[in-house]
Amino acid sequence: MLKRSLSHLAWILAVICSTAVMAAPPVGAGDSPLAPSETRAWLMRIHDAASHQNFQGTFVVSAGGAVSSSRIAHFCVGASQFERIESLDGQMRRVFRHDDVVHTLWPQSRVALVEQRNMFATFPALLHKGDDRIASFYDVNSQGTQRMAGRDADVLLLRPKDSLRYGYRLWADRGTGLLLRVEVLGGRGEVLESSAFSDLSIGVKAQTDSVLLPMKKLDGYRIVNPALTPTRLDAEGWTLRQGVPGFEQVSCVRRPLTGMTDGDDDAAAQVLQAIYSDGLTHVSVFIEPYDPARHLRGLQAASGATQTLMRRLGNWWVTVIGDVPAATLQQFANALEYRK
Amino acid sequence: MNVDVDAPLIERVKSGDTRAFEMLVVKYQRRIERLIGRMVRDADLVPDIAQESFIRAYRAIPQFRGDSAFYTWLYRIAVNTAKKALMELKRDPLVFETALASRDEDDETSRVENELSDGETPESIMASKQIAGAVNAAIDTLSEDLRQAIVLREIEGLSYEEIAEAMSCPIGTVRSRIFRAREAIAERLRPMLDARAGDRW
Amino acid sequence: MLNGSGDGTRALQGLSALVDGELDPAATRQACAQWQGNATARASWHAYHLIGDVMRSDDLASDAAHDAGFLQALRIRLAAEPVVLAPQRVEAPTGEEAASERRAALRGRWSWLGQAAVAAGFMAVASALVLTRGNAPLQGASDSLAESAARGNPVLAAARPMPAAASTSIANATGEAQTIVVDGKLLRDARLERYFAAHAQFDGSSALGVPSGFLRAATTQAPER
Numbered sequence: 001m002l003k004r005s006l007s008h009l010a011w012i013l014a015v016i017c018s019t020a021v022m023a024a025p026p027v028g029a030g031d032s033p034l035a036p037s038e039t040r041a042w043l044m045r046i047h048d049a050a051s052h053q054n055f056q057g058t059f060v061v062s063a064g065g066a067v068s069s070s071r072i073a074h075f076c077v078g079a080s081q082f083e084r085i086e087s088l089d090g091q092m093r094r095v096f097r098h099d100d101v102v103h104t105l106w107p108q109s110r111v112a113l114v115e116q117r118n119m120f121a122t123f124p125a126l127l128h129k130g131d132d133r134i135a136s137f138y139d140v141n142s143q144g145t146q147r148m149a150g151r152d153a154d155v156l157l158l159r160p161k162d163s164l165r166y167g168y169r170l171w172a173d174r175g176t177g178l179l180l181r182v183e184v185l186g187g188r189g190e191v192l193e194s195s196a197f198s199d200l201s202i203g204v205k206a207q208t209d210s211v212l213l214p215m216k217k218l219d220g221y222r223i224v225n226p227a228l229t230p231t232r233l234d235a236e237g238w239t240l241r242q243g244v245p246g247f248e249q250v251s252c253v254r255r256p257l258t259g260m261t262d263g264d265d266d267a268a269a270q271v272l273q274a275i276y277s278d279g280l281t282h283v284s285v286f287i288e289p290y291d292p293a294r295h296l297r298g299l300q301a302a303s304g305a306t307q308t309l310m311r312r313l314g315n316w317w318v319t320v321i322g323d324v325p326a327a328t329l330q331q332f333a334n335a336l337e338y339r340k
Numbered sequence: 341m342n343v344d345v346d347a348p349l350i351e352r353v354k355s356g357d358t359r360a361f362e363m364l365v366v367k368y369q370r371r372i373e374r375l376i377g378r379m380v381r382d383a384d385l386v387p388d389i390a391q392e393s394f395i396r397a398y399r400a401i402p403q404f405r406g407d408s409a410f411y412t413w414l415y416r417i418a419v420n421t422a423k424k425a426l427m428e429l430k431r432d433p434l435v436f437e438t439a440l441a442s443r444d445e446d447d448e449t450s451r452v453e454n455e456l457s458d459g460e461t462p463e464s465i466m467a468s469k470q471i472a473g474a475v476n477a478a479i480d481t482l483s484e485d486l487r488q489a490i491v492l493r494e495i496e497g498l499s500y501e502e503i504a505e506a507m508s509c510p511i512g513t514v515r516s517r518i519f520r521a522r523e524a525i526a527e528r529l530r531p532m533l534d535a536r537a538g539d540r541w
Numbered sequence: 542m543l544n545g546s547g548d549g550t551r552a553l554q555g556l557s558a559l560v561d562g563e564l565d566p567a568a569t570r571q572a573c574a575q576w577q578g579n580a581t582a583r584a585s586w587h588a589y590h591l592i593g594d595v596m597r598s599d600d601l602a603s604d605a606a607h608d609a610g611f612l613q614a615l616r617i618r619l620a621a622e623p624v625v626l627a628p629q630r631v632e633a634p635t636g637e638e639a640a641s642e643r644r645a646a647l648r649g650r651w652s653w654l655g656q657a658a659v660a661a662g663f664m665a666v667a668s669a670l671v672l673t674r675g676n677a678p679l680q681g682a683s684d685s686l687a688e689s690a691a692r693g694n695p696v697l698a699a700a701r702p703m704p705a706a707a708s709t710s711i712a713n714a715t716g717e718a719q720t721i722v723v724d725g726k727l728l729r730d731a732r733l734e735r736y737f738a739a740h741a742q743f744d745g746s747s748a749l750g751v752p753s754g755f756l757r758a759a760t761t762q763a764p765e766r
Contacts, residue, residue: 343564345560345562345563346560346562347562347570348562348564348565348566349559349573350571351569352569353571356624357570357573358619359574359577360569360573361574362576362612362615362616362617362619363559363573363576363586365611365612365615366587366590366608366612367560367586367590369608369612370591370594370608372599373611374600376653377687387614389612390611391614391615391618394615395615395618395619395622398619398622399622403665427700434542436572439636443700460617462603467602467603467604468599468600468602468603468604468724469602470713471591471602471603472595472597472602475591475595475596475602476594476595479596487689490596493561494592494596494597495596495597497681499556499561499563500561510610514556515554515557515563516554517655517703518561519553519554519557519558519559520572522552522557522560522588522589522592525588526543526585526588527640529588529591529592530584530588531751532605533588533591533605535585
């Protein structure tokens with residue numbers, strides 16, 4: 001009799017446990033914290049997978065209210081990378097990447113944007129500095145495994161240690177480390193944005209022509225080729241009085257905003273763009289001369305995980321954008337000072 | 341908190357009203373065809389796969405619980421149907437390269453055809469452009485009240501209640517303005533949409 | 542072409558309301574019957590939706606003959622299907638309580654917004670920014686998908702398919718920057734889109750390598766020739 005009820009109890013527990021695994025893992029329950037070196041190893045593996053795996057699938061981004069999907073393919077051949085993205089919603093947009101060159105095509109309007117992918121001091125470099133910045137600003141916990149996109153995934157929770165950044169929950173493919181799903185979490189643990197593969201094939205055959213040929217065939221396309229000129233904030237007369245903890249400047253350029261409307265003067269307008277990164281996310285600070293005709297109203301806007309702040313600073317107009325809380329953008333804006 | 345705009349029709353469908361389902365088809369057919377067209381390069385296959393998607397949705401309606409909006413649910417069914425169809429045809433899900441492979445570079449006609457995406461013919465592009473032009477022109481000539489109402493509804497996606505709040509008018513007025521805006525635009529479109537189109541439906 | 546009779550107009554008005562999901566069950570039943578029996582009703586239902594689709598995205602403009610043909614062919618296939626019957630009430634917050642709750646919530650968000658601001662320009666070219674309702678943040682991707690799905694992807698003048706905002710707080714204007722919780726679809730300013738694009742360009746460089754911002758922008762930037 002006792003034996004039967006014990007096994008019954010065991011069965012109930014098993015059901016409860018398995019159900020718990022199905023649901024979103026609660027913070028804290030059954031988490032095992034990772035040491036900085038483990039964090040580094042995890043993130044390196046994730047990053048490597050994105051560069052070195054051949055894969056293809058449907059990627060869906062949901063940001064509080066809207067969904068957009070794309071078909072993505074990525075191939076790595078030798079030391080070269082090839083990538084292809086095609087929108088499944090809205091206006092047709094195709095993106096092709098061969099190493100650092102990116103072509104974005106809008107077939108309907110026949111516009112092609114040609115850009116150099118700016119690999120500023122990126123993730124691996126940040127790590128190699130021996131600087132475990134990510135571990136300094138995020139608590140990283142392993143949350144076991146879950147099934148995702150038909151694969152076994154390891155779940156990692158990155159909780160920010162301060163209120164200047166968002167949290168992340170990552171699902172990394174067990175076999176390859178490829179990120180299958182990412183959730184950006186707000187201060188209350190609410191999901192601000194989720195990006196995930198709804199279907200995925202890993203280890204597909206590389207089809208480099210499917211990237212290279214469209215990149216060559218630009219006949220009939222109006223080509224927009226914005227030039228990014230590296231510069232320095234102080235050379236432009238600006239300084240950030242106080243840095244924002246965790247964020248380091250990784251790039252500073254003069255550039256046009258790619259307005260692709262013919263005859264639109266704004267398209268030619270140059271702005272200063274300084275980019276700050278904490279290793280996981282980045283913030284762009286745009287500075288341009290104030291123009292009362294164009295700069296009508298300041299704003300602070302939130303959409304999904306992305307916050308935007310625009311305001312006037314004397315004779316200048318400042319725009320700050322990033323997947324960080326609004327207060328962080330404020331800190332950047334408040335610290336800006338023009339010294340010339 | 342937001343009610344799916346398709347809720348009234350879905351409820352009708354669940355009560356056995358196939359007309360209501362047809363009305364939903366008329367509503368979403370273009371979007372679904374566009375979605376499938378992007379996944380399946382072969383334009384001839386698109387209507388067929390789109391129809392198949394609607395049939396599957398119809399069969400699965402009893403299981404549709406309203407957890408997500410109808411369109412999201414329909415969208416997923418369409419994506420899955422397209423993928424299945426491609427697999428059955430033993431084609432690569434990303435058919436783009438298949439199209440590239442079969443293209444004869446020196447053939448003028450095939451080059452033109454390949455530049456047209458989603459299986460459009462020059463005639464249908466013309467028709468589409470005309471329709472788009474007419475809609476935009478018609479909106480420009482609407483009175484401010486009507487234009488605001490229809491833009492708030494169709495672009496901003498506000499409910500009648502929210503529009504009433506925004507425009508400080510009764511809900512009945514919102515309903516009427518949106519209707520009048522639609523009729524005014526439809527007036528311009530009717531010649532292009534074939535006067536007897538109603539009979540075809 | 543409003544046929545002279547009040548009935549005809551009323552019927553079309555009902556259809557128009559049904560397009561927006563703003564029709565009660567009894568009237569919906571009538572509208573469906575109308576749709577079946579009346580050629581004008583059928584053509585209008587098609588036209589009203591075509592208008593909405595085109596307002597949101599030029600490339601959804603159709604060849605009406607194609608659309609009609611599609612339905613004809615589908616009808617034949619549907620005829621072979623057993624009629625589905627699952628008469629359950631689709632959950633909808635009807636009733637006074639829910640309605641007044643919504644009104645109260647709306648009032649809070651709209652109260653500071655003057656008539657002028659609303660009128661300031663909902664058309665594509667306006668660069669004024671306007672508030673709209675905020676919504677609950679994404680919760681397991683269910684309720685939020687409802688909004689976007691019901692609306693499709695608005696692409697008029699380089700709009701972003703955006704999301705309801707995560708928070709609905711309206712902190713008060715410090716004079717310069719107004720804190721506005723914005724449903725991205727109202728960011729009609731094509732210029733703002735360019736900032737987003739310039740920012741998202743660097744999306745793949747993070748540890749995660751997930752260019753979600755970049756991909757989210759997939760439906761923006763409808764560049765004109």
